[in-house]
Amino acid sequence: MSDNKTAGKAQEFKALSSKDKMRKVSDLLLNNAMYIIIVLAVIYISIEEPAFRKLPSIINVISLTAAKLPIALGIAGCIVLTGTDISAGRVVGLTACISASLLTTVFKVFPEMTSAPPILVVFLMVLAVGAVVGFVNGFSVAKFKLHPFIVTLSTQLIVYGLILIYLKNGTNNGQTLSGLSDGYRALVTGTLFTIQGVAVPRYVLYAVILTVIMWIIWNKTTFGKNMFAVGSNEEAANVSGVNVSRTIIMVFMLAGVMYAITGFLDGARIASANANTGLNYECDAIAACVIGGVSFVGGIGRISGIVVGVLLLQIIFAGLNFLSVDANMLYVIKGLIILIACAIDMRKYLVRK
Amino acid sequence: MRLSRKAMALAMASCMALSMTACGGGSTDTTTAAPAADATTAAESDTTEAAGEEQAAIDGEVSVFYYTYGDTYISSVRSALDAALDAAGVQYQDYDSNNSQTTQTEQVTTAIAKGTSLLVVNLVDSGSDDAARNIIDQASAQNIPVIFFNRSVSEEAVSSYDKCVFVGTDYEMAGHMQGEMIGQYLVENYDTIDLNGDGEISYVMFKGQEGNAEAIARTQYGVEDADAVLTEAGKPALSFYDDSNSNKYLVDQDGAWSAAAANNYMQTILSQYSEANNNMVELVIANNDEMAIGAVTALQNAGYNLEDGSATVIPVFGVDATDAAKEAIAKGTMTGTIKQDADGMANTISQITVNYMTGADTFADVDSENVVGTWRVNIPYGTYTGEE
Numbered sequence: 001m002s003d004n005k006t007a008g009k010a011q012e013f014k015a016l017s018s019k020d021k022m023r024k025v026s027d028l029l030l031n032n033a034m035y036i037i038i039v040l041a042v043i044y045i046s047i048e049e050p051a052f053r054k055l056p057s058i059i060n061v062i063s064l065t066a067a068k069l070p071i072a073l074g075i076a077g078c079i080v081l082t083g084t085d086i087s088a089g090r091v092v093g094l095t096a097c098i099s100a101s102l103l104t105t106v107f108k109v110f111p112e113m114t115s116a117p118p119i120l121v122v123f124l125m126v127l128a129v130g131a132v133v134g135f136v137n138g139f140s141v142a143k144f145k146l147h148p149f150i151v152t153l154s155t156q157l158i159v160y161g162l163i164l165i166y167l168k169n170g171t172n173n174g175q176t177l178s179g180l181s182d183g184y185r186a187l188v189t190g191t192l193f194t195i196q197g198v199a200v201p202r203y204v205l206y207a208v209i210l211t212v213i214m215w216i217i218w219n220k221t222t223f224g225k226n227m228f229a230v231g232s233n234e235e236a237a238n239v240s241g242v243n244v245s246r247t248i249i250m251v252f253m254l255a256g257v258m259y260a261i262t263g264f265l266d267g268a269r270i271a272s273a274n275a276n277t278g279l280n281y282e283c284d285a286i287a288a289c290v291i292g293g294v295s296f297v298g299g300i301g302r303i304s305g306i307v308v309g310v311l312l313l314q315i316i317f318a319g320l321n322f323l324s325v326d327a328n329m330l331y332v333i334k335g336l337i338i339l340i341a342c343a344i345d346m347r348k349y350l351v352r353k
Numbered sequence: 354m355r356l357s358r359k360a361m362a363l364a365m366a367s368c369m370a371l372s373m374t375a376c377g378g379g380s381t382d383t384t385t386a387a388p389a390a391d392a393t394t395a396a397e398s399d400t401t402e403a404a405g406e407e408q409a410a411i412d413g414e415v416s417v418f419y420y421t422y423g424d425t426y427i428s429s430v431r432s433a434l435d436a437a438l439d440a441a442g443v444q445y446q447d448y449d450s451n452n453s454q455t456t457q458t459e460q461v462t463t464a465i466a467k468g469t470s471l472l473v474v475n476l477v478d479s480g481s482d483d484a485a486r487n488i489i490d491q492a493s494a495q496n497i498p499v500i501f502f503n504r505s506v507s508e509e510a511v512s513s514y515d516k517c518v519f520v521g522t523d524y525e526m527a528g529h530m531q532g533e534m535i536g537q538y539l540v541e542n543y544d545t546i547d548l549n550g551d552g553e554i555s556y557v558m559f560k561g562q563e564g565n566a567e568a569i570a571r572t573q574y575g576v577e578d579a580d581a582v583l584t585e586a587g588k589p590a591l592s593f594y595d596d597s598n599s600n601k602y603l604v605d606q607d608g609a610w611s612a613a614a615a616n617n618y619m620q621t622i623l624s625q626y627s628e629a630n631n632n633m634v635e636l637v638i639a640n641n642d643e644m645a646i647g648a649v650t651a652l653q654n655a656g657y658n659l660e661d662g663s664a665t666v667i668p669v670f671g672v673d674a675t676d677a678a679k680e681a682i683a684k685g686t687m688t689g690t691i692k693q694d695a696d697g698m699a700n701t702i703s704q705i706t707v708n709y710m711t712g713a714d715t716f717a718d719v720d721s722e723n724v725v726g727t728w729r730v731n732i733p734y735g736t737y738t739g740e741e
Contacts (some may be wrong), residue, residue, distance in 0.1 A: 051468050060466035064459055164606075167563070174563035176480030271483035272454040274564055276608050279453065318463045327422065327449035 010132035033344045034291065038312055045319040052322045059198050064314040065270060066207035069307065072285040073214045074258025076306050077251040079289050080231040081105040082298030083141065083148030085252070086282050088259050089131050093278030094163050095126040095263025100177040100273035101166070108172040116181050126260045133159060134256020138249035163275055170310040176274040180267070185197075188268035203265050210261065217254070227251055232299025288313050291341045312341070371587040413470030415445040418460060420477045420504060421452040424610070425643060426673040426693060427475065430503065433699030434473075441707050452609060461488050465495055471709055472499045473702060479504040480564035489514045498709040502702055505566050511728045519713060519729040520701050521728050524567045526734050527672050527691050529573030533637065534689050535575065535670050536582025536737050542589060543556050546668060549631045555594040555637035557622060558602040559644040561610030568610075571640045571672060572602050579638075594626060594634045605644070612647030617637060619651030627655075628665070637669040642678035642690055645671030659684045674737045682739045689738040700734045705730075 016024065029036070046053040071088055078085040101109040102122045116122075133155055140151040167174050191199040218224040226247045229237040238244050262281070267273050292309025294301030316337055320330050413634055417434065419427055431447065438445045447466070450457035454477040461472060472492055476483040485506045492499045498516035511519045539546060539554060546554055558576060561568040579605040593601040605614035619637070626632045637652075639645035649669050652658045658666050662685055674692035681687035701719055708717050716724050723731050 049467070050468075054466075056466040056468075057463075060462055063462070067459075164563075176478050176484075176564045178481035178483050180483055266455065270455050270458050271487045272458075272478040272481055274478060274480060274608075275606075276453070276478075277455075281455075317459070318466070321446075321460065321463045322467050324446045327447055330449070332400070 015303070030344065030347065031320065033079055034293070034341065037341070038308070038315060041312075041315060041319060045315075045322055049322040052319065054199050055196055057318065057322070059195070059200055061311070061314050061318050063201055063204055064318065065307075065311045066204040067203075067265065068284060068288065068314065069207040070210050070258045070265070071262040071281055072288045072310050073303070074255035074262075075209060075282060075285045076289045076294045076301055077227060078148060079286065079294045079296060080227055080299060081248060081251055082231060082296065084286060084296075085137065085148060085152045085255055087133065087152040087159055088255070088285060089278040089281035089283075090156050090159040090163065091256060091259040091278070092263040092266060092281050093273075093275070094133075094159050094166070095129055095260040096267035096273040096277045097163055097166055097177060097263075098122070098126050098129060099184070099264045099267040100180060101172075103181045103267075104177065104179045105180040105181055107170070108175070108177070109166065109170045111170045115329065116183075119184060119187060121177050123264055126264050127257050130256035130258070130260025130263070131253045132256070133259075134253035135249060137256070138252030141252065141340075142245035142248040145279050160275075167275060173191045174275070176272055185268045185271070188265050200336050201269075203269060204270055206261075206265065210258070211303060211307060214258075218303055223247065223250060228299050228305070228308055230299075284313060287338050290345070291338060293345055397735070411441070411443050411707065413444070413710060414468075415443055415471045415473060415710075416448065416449045416461075416464040416469040417445055417473040418457055418464075418475060419451055420450050420457070420475045421609075422449040423452070425675045425677065426641070426695065427437035427503065429675070429695040430475075430699055431700040433696045434702055437699045437703035438706065441703050443703070443706060443710065450475075450477050452477060454484050458484070458487060461491060463552065465491055465497065470497065471706060472497060473706065474499060474501050474507060476501055476504045479506065479566055482507050482510045484486045485510045486513070487706050489517055492517075500702055500705055500709075502698065508726075508728055516709070517728075518705060520698060520705065521729065521731065522698075522734060523731050524695060525570040525574060528571035529568070529578050530734055531571065531575045531638070531670060532578025532580075532673055533582060534691070534738070535636070535668075536579040538668060538738075539579065539583060539586065539636070540586040544669075546634050546635050548628055548665070553589050553592045554635045555632070556591045556638060557594050557619075557634050557648075559615045559618065559637070559648065560602040560604040561644060562608035563604055565608070568604075568640050575638045575640075575670075576601070591636065594622070594632070610641050610643055612643045612650070615644035615647030618650045619648040620654065623651060623655040628630070633667075637667060637668060639669070639671045642671035642673040642675045645669050645687060645690070646677055646681060649681055653686065660686055672701050679737065684693055684732055689736065692737045694732050694735070701730055701732060729741040 020162050042053075051057055071092060075085050075088050099122055100124075101107075103116050103119060105116075107113040137155055140146050141148050164174070164280055167177075188201070188203050190202050192202045192205050193200055197312070218227070226237065226242045229240070229242050230244050234244055237247075263278065266277065270277070288309035289301070289306055290296065290309070291312055292302075292305035292307070294305060294309075316334060320333060325333065364429070395626055419431055422428065435447070446464070446469075448457075448460045449642075450460060457474075457477050461474070464472065472488070474488060476485055485501065489499060489510060493514045493516070496516070499514065500518055500520060501511065502520040505521055505524050506519050510518050543554075544550075557575070558572055560572045576591055583590060594666075603618045605611055607614065622634055626634055637645070637648045639648060649658055652667055652669070657664050658669070666685065666688075668688040669686075670689050671687065672691040672693070674690045678687060678690045682690065694707065702721075704718050705715060708715070715727075716730070719730055721732065727729055
C-alpha cells in the first residue's frame with residue numbers, strides 16, 4: 001500500500017466524528033475477529049511450545065485442514081440455504097466403505113471378484129452414490145417442503161442401515177475392511193512433494209483443487225448466484241425467475257458429491273473403513289462453516305471463510321494437543337471457542353440490522 | 354453510537370475470555386495426576402511427579418492414546434498407568450481418541466509433529482491391520498517406538514517394525530474363562546435357573562461391537578465353552594431365546610459396548626418374554642461389564658435381580674470386573690465376571706516404556722512367563738464371583 005493512500009485514509013479517519021470513529025474501529029475488529037483470534041492463538045501457542053511453528057507441525061496442520069475441507073465445502077451450501085445436512089458423516093462412511101471394499105486385495109464383500117476395478121471407475125461410482133443421497137435430500141426438501149434437518153436425519157439413518165447391510169455382504173461379516181490396494185493408498189496418502197524432509201501428502205493438492213472449483217461455482221456461475229438468492233429470500237428468488245426447486249436439489253447433490261470425495265479420501269487416509277467411519281463428521285464441518293461466517297441466517301458465506309473456519313478448528317486441535325491440555329478440558333475449550341466465535345460472528349449481523 | 358460500543362466491548366471480552374481459557378489450558382502440567390484414583394494415590398503421584406520433574410529422570414515425552422475415556426475398564430488402566438509413569442519419572446501426555454480411528458490417527462500425526470519420543474496406543478479399530486500399519490509407518494519413519502495395548506493388533510503388523518510390541522491379554526482367553534464359569538455355575542444350579550422347567554436354559558448374548566476380535570471371541574466362546582461343560586454334565590446345550598435370530602447375539606449398533614444398548618435390548622426383550630408367558634430369558638451373557646450392568650438395570654425395572662434378594666435372580670455374566678460390577682456381584686444382582694488386571698497391564702506398559710527410553714532390553718524386568726516371542730506380553734485373566 002502506498003504512503004499517500006494510507007495518509008489519505010488517516011485523514012479521512014480523522015475527519016470522522018468520534019462516534020463514527022468508534023464504529024469504524026469496532027467494525028474493523030468485528031469483521032476480522034476470526035483472523036485476529038487465529039493470529040493470537042498461533043502466537044500464544046508458538047511462544048509456549050516452539051515446536052508448533054516448526055515445519056513438521058505446519059505441514060501437519062495443513063494436511064489436517066485439507067482432509068476436513070471437502071465435507072465442509074459441501075455442507076456450506078446447505079447452510080447457505082438456511083438448512084443443514086446431518087447425513088454428511090454417514091455418506092462419508094458409506095462411500096469410504098464402498099471405496100475400501102473395491103480397491104482392495106482381499107475381496108471380502110464381493111468374494112467372486114479377483115482384481116480391483118480401475119480407481120477412476122470406483123471414484124465415479126462413489127460420486128454417483130453421494131449424488132443420489134444428495135438428490136433424495138434435495139428433492140424432499142424442495143418438493144415436500146420439509147425442513148432439511150428432518151430430511152437429512154432420515155437419510156442419515158437410512159444410509160447407516162445401508163452401511164451395516166453392505167458390510168455384512170459376502171464373507172466380510174461386519175468387519176472393518178482391510179487389505180487396501182497399494183495404488184489406492186498411494187493415490188491419496190502418497191507424497192506430493194517433500195520440503196526439508198517433511199512429506200506433504202497428495203490429498204492436500206486435491207483439497208486445493210476442490211476449493212478452487214467450489215470458489216468458481218459459488219462466485220462465477222449462475223447456479224452459485226441462484227443459491228445465494230434462494231438462501232437469502234426464497235420468495236424473492238422465485239418471483240425473479242430462479243428455479244428454486246432445481247437450485248435446492250443441485251446444492252444438496254453437490255454436497256453429496258463432496259461427502260463422497262471425503263469418503264473416498266478418508267478410506268485410504270485413515271485405512272479403517274467400518275460402520276463407525278464418518279460418525280459425527282458433520283458436526284466439525286458445520287462448526288467450521290459457522291466459525292467461518294457461513295451464517296444460519298441464510299444467503300451469507302464465502303469460500304475463504306470456510307477455509308479459515310476449518311483451519312481455525314485444526315489449529316485448535318493441534319495447538320491444544322501441543323500445549324498438553326488435559327483431554328477432558330479439550331472438549332470444554334473447543335465448545336467455548338465455537339460458541340464465542342459464533343457469537344462474535346452473529347453480533348456482526350445484528351449490528352448491521 | 355451505543356450499540357457499536359457494546360459490540361466492541363463484547364468482542365474484546367470474548368477475545369480476553371478466549372486467551373484466558375488458552376492460558377488456563379497451558380498451565381495444566383504435562384503430567385496430570387491420575388483423576389479417578391483415590392485421595393492417597395493421587396497425593397502420592399503428585400509428590401512423585403514433582404520429584405520426577407526435578408530430577409528429570411528420563412528425557413523425552415511419551416504420548417498415550419486411549420481409544421475412549423468413556424470406557425470404564427480403560428479408565429482404570431489410565432489411572433494406573435498415569436500413576437506408574439509418574440512413579441517412573443516419565444513425562445507423558447494422555448489423548449482421548451473418542452472411539453474414532455480418524456481422531457486417533459490425527460492425534461498420532463500431531464504428537465509426532467510435536468516431537469514425541471514414544472507412542473503408547475490403545476488402537477480404536479482392532480478389526481483391521483491397516484489402521485495399525487498406518488501408525489507403525491509414521492512412527493518407524495521417525496524411529497519412534499510404539500507400544501500397542503489392550504485392543505489387539507496382529508503379530509504380522511507388530512513384527513513388521515522392530516521397535517513395536519503389544520501388551521494385551523490372550524483375547525480368546527476371556528471368552529473361554531467366561532464360558533467355563535457360566536457352565537459350572539449352571540451345572541451347580543440347573544433347576545433353579547430353568548424357570549419354566551423345560552430342561553433347557555434360554556439365554557441372551559450381548560455383543561459389544563461388530564468387527565472387534567475380542568467381541569467375536571467372547572461371543573463365540575462364552576456360549577461354546579459353557580455348552581461343553583453342560584454336555585459333559587449330561588445337560589442339553591444353551592438355547593438362544595429368540596429362534597428367529599440366526600446371529601444368536603444382539604450387538605451394540607454404535608460399537609460402544611455400552612450399558613445403554615444392553616439396557617434398551619433387555620427392556621424390549623422383557624416386554625415380550627416373561628415368566629407369565631413361560632418363555633422368560635433365563636441367562637444373560639454380556640461381552641463386558643458395562644453391558645451386563647445395563648441388562649441388570651433393565652431386569653430390576655421388571656422386578657428381577659432386586660438388591661434385597663426378594664425376587665428371582667436371572668444370572669448375569671460380564672467381563673472386566675469393573676468396580677460397578679464387583680459391587681453388583683456383592684449385592685447379588687449380578688453373578689460373575691472375568692477380571693482383567695488393569696494394574697498389571699499398566700505396570701508392564703510403564704516398564705517397557707522405561708526400557709525403550711533408557712535403551713535397556715525391551716522386556717527387561719517384565720515377567721518372562723507372560724512374554725510371547727519377541728512381540729507381545731500377555732497379562733493373565735482371573736474369574737471373579739465375589740470372593741477375591
